[in-house]
Amino acid sequence: MDIFIIEDDKALSREISLTLSKWGYSACEVNDFENITNEVLQCNPKLILMDVNLPCYDGFYWCSQIRNFMKVPIIFISSRDNDMDIIMSINMGGDDYITKPFSPQILVAKIQAILRRTYSYNNDLKSEIIKFKDITLNIVDGKIYFKDENTELTKNELKIMKILMENQEKIVSRDEIIEELWDTDEFISENTLTVNVNRLRKKLDSIGINDFIETKKGQGYIIR
Incomplete structure (x- = not known):
């Protein structure tokens, strides 16, 4: 499972990444602290x-932004250990809070526990984000992203994109x-589907896709 590390201490970020790698996890490390949400979409972490x-905005801000389009578990790691920060992390949508310095074993144990709670009890859980090349479809916010552009899809357009991207x-x-x-x-009119696909194509064209x-x-549609 991919784990996204948002930590501006490069040495600590690398240490965490190496620890996770030893436990079989794939880790992504943030590069651009001004565009964290875009990097989260690209990594699509568990x-x-x-x-x-953090530089620019603090972790509470970015947590609230991520919660607008993704339900992925978030563990805060911080040297700040007062009650107000812990309460703030919960209010912003965090799932756990670990104070620095911390034991790598405790970090991994907390990660494993949250991943089990979030994913193991639902084997049919489908990804909220579907990626294909440079294109990202977000099922939660109903938008499709391409590079720095995005467009909002209607309910039918979203369903069409979803089934096409699931069958890349x-x-x-x-x-x-x-x-x-x-x-x-x-029976549903064939023309209705054609109209929906044509509207979807125009929206995709508008953001460079x-x-x-x-x-x-005589067969259907394909993306590639």
Whole structure:
């Protein structure tokens, strides 16, 4: 599982990353403290380790921003150990709080416990974020992201993008998409699907995603 480390002490960040690697986790380390939310989207982690004292904005701010589009568990790590900071971390959406200095074994134990609680009891849990090349689809906020641009999708457009991105480089039949859109076996106009796809293509074009959805005549649609 990917763990995203948001820590401005490079030595500590590297130490944490190496510790996680020894335990079989894949770690991403933040590079741009002004665009943390974009880096979170790119990494699509299963858990975030967040320092409180950060350049530009503090960890509480970034936690609240991440909570706008992702439910990923967040553990705060900080040298600040007063009750108000711990309460603030919970109010901002944090899942745990570890004070520095801390034992690597305790950190790993807390990570394992939170990952078990969050993911192990739901094997059917689907990712809230689907990535394909430089394109990111966020199921929670209903937006598609490309580089520094994004656009909001309607309910139907989101469903179309979701099924296409879950079947990357595979043809998805029109019948499959219609069933996903309306969740019903009753007849739906083929023209309605065509209209939705055309509107979606225009939105994608507006943020620089050109010729993304390809029509396979008599078969359906494919992205690649």
